Amino acid sequence: MKQLHELTIAEVHEGYRKGDFTCVDLVRHFLNRIEKYNPKLNIFLALNDQALIQAVAVDREIAEKGITRDLLGIPMAIKDNFLTLGLSTTASSNILKGYLPQYESTTTRRLLEAGAIFLGKTNLDSFAHGSSTETSDFGPTLNPWNTKRLPGGSSGGSAAAISAQLATAALGSETAGSIRQPAAWCGVTGFKPSYGRASRYGVIAMASSTDSPGPLARTIVDTALITNVISGKDPLDATTSPKEVENYPQFLGKKDLSGVKIGLVKEYLLPTMREDVKQLILDAADRLRSLGATVTEVSLMDPKYAIGTYAVISRSEISSNLARFDGIRFGHSREAFCPESKRRILLGTYTLSAGYYDAYYKKANRCLVRWKMYFWSRVPSQVSLEPAYPVAS
Secondary structure, eight states, rough: OGGGGGHHHHHHHHHHHHSSSSSHHHHHHHHHHHHHHHHHOOOOEEETTTTTHHHHHHHHHHHHHHSSSSTTTOHHHHHHHEETTBBOTTOOOOTTTOOSSSSSHHEEEHHTTTTOOEEEEEESSGOOOOSTTTTOOOOOOOBTTTTSSOOOOOSSSHHHHHOOOOOOEEEEEEESTHHHHHHHHHHHOOOOOTTTTTTTBBOOSOTTTTTTEEEEEEEEEHHHHHHHBBBBBBBTTTTSOSSSOOOOOOOOOOOOOTOOEEEEEGGGTTTSOOHHHHHHHHHHHHHHHHTTTEEEEEOOOOHHHHHHHHHHHHHHHHHHHGGGOOSSSSSGGGGGHHHHHHHHHHHHHHHHHTTTIIIIIIIIHHHHHHHHHHHHOOOOSSSEEEOOOOOOO
């Protein structure tokens, strides 16, 4: 029999229906685990002191109406770059230490409206600038599987919260691997929705043209359920897609993938990639073929050019986005930025300067547009098959 901290969303709801445990029982169980394990792992930066009170309200709602909301009574961990009304939000930076937001981000508001209970805010690389949580001003998070290793990043705290079983589900954000990479390192499921599927309103921006909120959980079913909740058009974010939100869980468990086209990107199978990682990708391709999918090798931009393009565009957007944290409009003194943030700001300011804007920023954007045109006109696939990271953790 599973313990409370091992349950999926569906199993939690089934337990509520049967009366095996209450929401108060579940929330208290997680808070006790956080108290026990967080001092060593450094996953949570702040806890929600209203969580048990909210759990009482959930139990009352279940008794009166049953389970009528998708995430009712589901304890969640929230990455600390989402604004949460009345709950400390720092982006793991001393420049925002002690900041209490005056409004709720759209994504966290949708989770709350679906009935979720926030246990607390999780660690990340400072302003999401990194891929290990090492740049956090509050110390790195450790990997629950092996505390001599790191959990990845920038959503390392959220991934570790699921891996350490300190929450049923978690919320992260991704610009370039910040959900999928820590999910891979921590052995959990992470999903990055397409850009514009989930609102960025109220998310402390890194690179506005690529940031995307997304879930981390124990199973792909749970990530699909959460994606359903957080997706949709938001009048407060003009970049959100007006496309109707599909019922993502309905696509899971299909045994027949006939008609599905999958691209196997040959440039991602790097010569430096570990052979066991490469073999897992090839085995997955064979499995998908056996289910009826068409898997075709495709060619995309050489990674060395893709990384350079991303670096120029993202650093430029970082420089622009972080200009507001000047100690006057937002945040404490800009001296409180960590070294990695300062480095990215300097690089971005350089590429946006009058003498280099055309040579770097505009050139990188032209490269990106050409790549997109090539991709949509030449690559005959709906999905690409690729590793989250070129090495195993």
